[in-house]
Amino acid sequence: MLLVCVCGGLGTMVRYVFDVSIRRGWHHAFPLATLLVNVLASFCAGMAAAGYAYHTVDHATSLIFVAGFLGGMSTFSAAINEMVSLARNRRWWLALWYLLATIAAPLLCAALGWMLVAVTR
Template sequence: MGEFLLVCVCGGLGAVARFVLNTSIQRWWNRIFPLSTFIINIAAAFFAGIAAAAYHYQTVNYFTYLLFVAGFLGGFSTFSTAINEMVSLAKTRRIAMALGYFVITVVVPFLMVVLGWWVGVMGR
């Protein structure tokens, strides 16, 4: 039960961090492209890659990995918001931007996990 509650707390901290970063980016980014969600998701993917490498090479234990990835990064990242933004772009007839956002939302986070893994391996 304690593990469950700690994951919940870490998820809440991740959600608060996402809110702060999202609000900060949106204050200066006044364009149609949803940059804040994109930045948040690629940062989460990068840190997930580092965490995966750290766990794989036993630099961190499973509990720490669980709190950070399932908890904090689970609350921080937001794929559902990205999908909703894609639909909103498509509804406003910005089809090319919606498709481009879809592609980079899938491809770039994957590459960031790979980069994060590489950084995690190089740092050990």
Template sequence: MIWLICVCGGLGAMARYVLDVSIQRSWNNWRGQNPNFPISTLVINGIASLCAGIAMMSYYSQSVDMDTTMMFIVGFLGGFSTFSTAINEVLSLIRTRKFALAIGYGIATVAVPLICVAIGFGIAMLSNPA
């Protein structure tokens, strides 16, 4: 099982890289060459939280087994999401004296995933009423 979790983690990291590059390119095209808001990590962590909420509620409703849940949440989503990068981006905004943006991004870094995981719980509850 540990090897499957490791493989899923690697796949999640690859998916994060591809999505990160895609989001940054789109954001740079829209905002110009010097974007101030590090949107890609926030979007990726929001998607990961939404998926984690759906997966956990699916597990709680017993429609998915524990091994599959662990491979997906600990493996894939663990490799896909990244809280440490988000915190580093907050500190980078502080270093460049973008204090208001750093505060807003810091709050969003916590609030967006919390909201997304709650939405994921709701989606799973609606699709699997127990």
């Protein structure tokens, strides 16, 4: 349990560095940093789930990595907050596009991560 918490903290630090780095170079209303970090975390979670399903990753390692590190790194609550903020600022189409991208892209990337492990197996 302690390792899950420590890895969650590490994942949160990675997200912060990633977020600050993207925002420095991206000056637009679209919250790209949050979408990219969630896409990356979903891809890695798909790979970890496939590794666990195909018995190449044990349960403890999967739990520490997925629930800990990737759970700390991903931030779907911030994504929803950013979508609401876009809508409140009357950027309706951007809010809608961001909502759809926040749902579809991580699901697709999780499936791609799974398929990558399945193909290389």
